[in-house]
Amino acid sequence: MRIAICEDEKRDLKRITALCQNILDNIHVSAEIFEFETGEDLLKCDEDPDLLILDIEMPGINGIQIKEQFQQASKKTMILFVTEHDELMSSAFGIQVFGFIEKKNLEAHMTEILPRAIQILQNYIIIDNKIDSRQVVYIVSEHIYSKFILEDGSEQLLRISLEKLEKMLAPVHFIRIHKSYLVNAARITKWQEKEVVTEHGTLPISVRMKPMAKKMYDRYCLEYARY
DSSP: OEEEEEOSSHHHHHHHHHHHHHHHHHTTOOOEEEEESSHHHHHHOSSOOSEEEEESOOSSSOHHHHHHHHHHTTOOOEEEEEESOGGGGGGTOOTTEEEEEEGGGHHHHHHHHHHHHHHHHTTOOEETTTEEGGGEEEEEEETTEEEEEETTSOEEEESOOHHHHHHHHGGGTEEEEETTEEEEGGGEEEEOSSEEEETTEEEEOOTTTHHHHHHHHHHHHHHTTOO
């Protein structure tokens, strides 16, 4: 994994780098960290980072302009913005922007946000500090609870709504196919007209959700060469 940090204040640059390395060590993730003091130097880099920690306000090319150039070039880099000014956040939102870190709360925000960003980059999320999303085949709504069907055939019940899980797990390719079902796209063995087949059963596809669900699954298949 490649992590780039672009920050014009050298003291803050070193502080962010040290904090990132400490967090990476704590969660046992290996990554190369590259430092840039200007947006111009960042844009000259030949290889795109997986994650970019980017100061919004910089002389010359600022963070928002860098984000726009990345979007125009269809780069897949995930961006975490660092800022001292909350009022700049509204213009910094974008498809690849994962979150915002305030410099005045750098340690607390980075410790919370960076591990979640890395999980998504590695294509998994730990749900409620208990369940690894990679082990989940599908999830069934049980009123205010959700039942997780795992790869080994076991089941776990958590007090969390399917609506909340749908938003949480969308970045790691879980698809809502029915009001009662959320399925891991990686666990679908066959997509049929009215149902999907998984290693632990066949699930219904609702008429209302089918167009969007199929579009999401097609996108997943193209990205991961399953077609």
